[in-house]
Each structure stands twice: as structure tokens, then as C-alpha cells.
Amino acid sequence: MLFGFLESFNDSALLLYIGVIAIACAGGGIPPMLERRRRRAIENELPTFLEALSDSVGAGRGLQEAMMEQSEANDGPLAVLLGETLKEAHASSFEASLGAFAAKTRSSQVQRVMVLLETAIQQDSSLKNILADLSRDYERLNDLMNRRESELQGRGILIILFVSVGLPILIAFIVGLFAPASKGFQISSFNQTFSYFFAAASAVGVSVSGRMMGRFRDTLWWLPMWMAVSMGLYLGAVKVVGG
Template structure:
């Protein structure tokens, strides 16, 4: 079975070229996907953390103690990073610890929160009210971002399914019906061009989908795997259709 599969791959030079690239690309896409999930987890925890900090401030605690209590009460990534930053604050300053927390989180929302807190501290603004308003605003922002991502993800996934899966299947089926391998037509150059077309169309679609979602790097790394799947689908459907009719 494996030997037959390798023989089929020898008839598809595009797949042979894409196979090592797909393996490398998957290895590069996985860390980016994990990092994206990590940032999403931190961003999602931010409104609740701000609300808890506001409640701690309302109970009469200072800002540093409020952050410390919230960090110890959470078992997620955001709580762990904040706790580590506050431990470092013992050797530096609380402001420097918050800056370090924002830097290590690699989250634009966290960096914005830290900047707003620094400005509030400099202007001696009421921190309880500031943190409470921040919790409300960032909860709304996260909700809007989730709705947008769900909508855009549906559109992007539909594009990938149409161009990367359905188009190769339809094209391979049509070619397999009218020019099956059993006819002996010299279709090597034509099939190679169709393999390249399927791979190129899929690669462009994946890149556009990544740009729509704001994850261009992650999707570019995964593009060779989608391109390989597209060419293999075309080849498989072409052979099956040719043997059926």
C-alpha cells in the first residue's frame, strides 16, 4: 500500500515538492497558533482582572496589593505572568513590574492597560473608578473582537474549502471522466499544470484568509500543507473518476 502510494506521488511532482515544505510549515505554524491562543486567553481574562482589582481597591487595598491578590487568585496564564512580574517588583518598582508584565504578555490590550494605569497614577486619578471603567470597556471590546473574528473566520474557512477542497475535486472529476488514465492520452504536462494551478489557487486563498484574520504568518506557514492536500485531492479524484467511468 505504501509502495503504491509512493508510485502515485512520483506521478505528481508538485506533491513531491510540497511534501517536505508541508512538514516544515506545520512545524512553524504550531508555535504561532499556540501563541495566538495564549494571547487570546490573556485578552479574555483582562476585563475580569480589572473588575477584581477595582473591587480590591474599593475594599481599601493599595494598587500593588490589589494586583497581588488578583494574581494569586487566578490559575491561568495571565495570573501566572502577573504573579511573576510582582515577584520581580520586590527588586525594582511596581511600575517596572507592570511594564515587564505587559512586555511578556505580548498583548496589545495589556500594554494599553498598563499605559493607562501609568497615566492614572501620574495624574492621581481615582484608580477604583478607572479600573472599573476599563473592565467594562475591555469586556465590550473583547465581545466585538470575538464577533468579528467568528464572522471573518467563517468567510475565510469557506474560501479555503471552496478553493482548496471543492475546486480540485470538481476539476479532477471532470478531467477523470473525459480523459481517464486508461485512454492513454499524453496528459502528463496538462496534469502537471493542473496540479500547479490547484496548489497556487489554494496557497493564494490561504494567504488571503490569514490576512483577513490578522494571522498572516501562521497561515503562510500552513499554506504548503493546504497546497499539498489540494494537489493530492485532485490526483485522487482524477484516478477514482477515471476508474469508475
């Protein structure tokens, strides 16, 4: 029965092509998601890390000693990456190791902090006060970013679900109920046209959602999948409801 249902989509070649492309593109869409999650985890850990460094420096420890101590005392991604970098820095200067650490995080926040710390070291400034100020500033910044991302992500997902899932199923239910194929209605070409429409609508909806969340390029990897989902849901729901 399942294979018979799947064979009913043989008339929609575009759906099959987009489905194959969607599977291939999913492999390209997963790494950016994982990288972004890793980067945001590092940035969310940064304020607490800076506050701990400020306390350690205020207690009389040097910056390098304080960093090594915090990297050993914590198991977050920032601390782990810092510990690995400092252990590899025996053949280079401490400033060079800070630059290497900032580059490995691939975070603009961490990179700015490391530049400020290098400048403070060169100018012999008060590291305790600088670290404390940076901790407060980045804590507020990350709180704002997290709230904004949460709100925009909810709206973006709602747009995608409505355009790619809810709307095709609703229209398919109406078409299947009032013009069922089991009653002799010949609407195959109509259904194909509507499936193309929903594919295009899904592409627009996903693009708008990605643009709104500031992840347009990353979202493009998932565009074929949502197009295929939209087409498949419409054609499948029409067959289920209308026979």
C-alpha cells in the same frame, strides 16, 4: 497497495518538493498560532480582572495588594503571569514590575492598561473608577473582536476548503469520469497542468483568507501545505476515479 498508490505520484516532482517544504513550514506555523491563542486568552481575561481589581481597591486595599490577591485567587494565564512577575519584583519598584508584566504579556491591551495605571498612580487619581471604566471598555472591545474574528475565520476557512479541497475533487471526478486513463485516454500532461493550477489557486485562496483575517504573515507558513493538499487531492482523485 498503499505504497503502490503513493509511488504513482513519482511523476509529479513538484508535489513531492512542496510536500517536503510544507512539513518544514508547519514547524514555523505552529508557534504563532499558540502565541496568538495565549495572547487572546489574556486579553479576554483582562475585563474580569480589572473589575475585580476595582472592587478590591474600592474596599480599601492598595493596588499592589489587590493585584497580588487577584493573582492568587485566579488560575488564568493573566493571573498566573502577574503573580510570577510580582514575586520577582522584590528588587525593583512596583511601577517597574507593572512594565515588566505588560512586556511579558505581549498584549497591546495590557500594555495600554499598565501605562494608564502608572499615570493614574502618579497623578493620584481615583483608581477604582478608572479600573471600572477600563473593565467596561475592554469588555465591549473584546466582545466585538471575538465576534469579528469568529465571522472572518469561518469565511476564511470556507474559502480555503472550497479552493484547496472541494474544487480539486470536483474537477478530478469529472476528468476521471469522462476521460479515464483505464480507457486509454492519455491526459498525463493535462493532469499535471491542472495540478499546477490548483496549487496556484490554493496559494491565492490561502493568501486572501489570511489577509481577510488579519493574519497574512502567519498564514504564509501554511501555504505550502494547502498547495500540496490541493495537488495531491486532484491527482489522487483522478487516479481513483479514472484508474
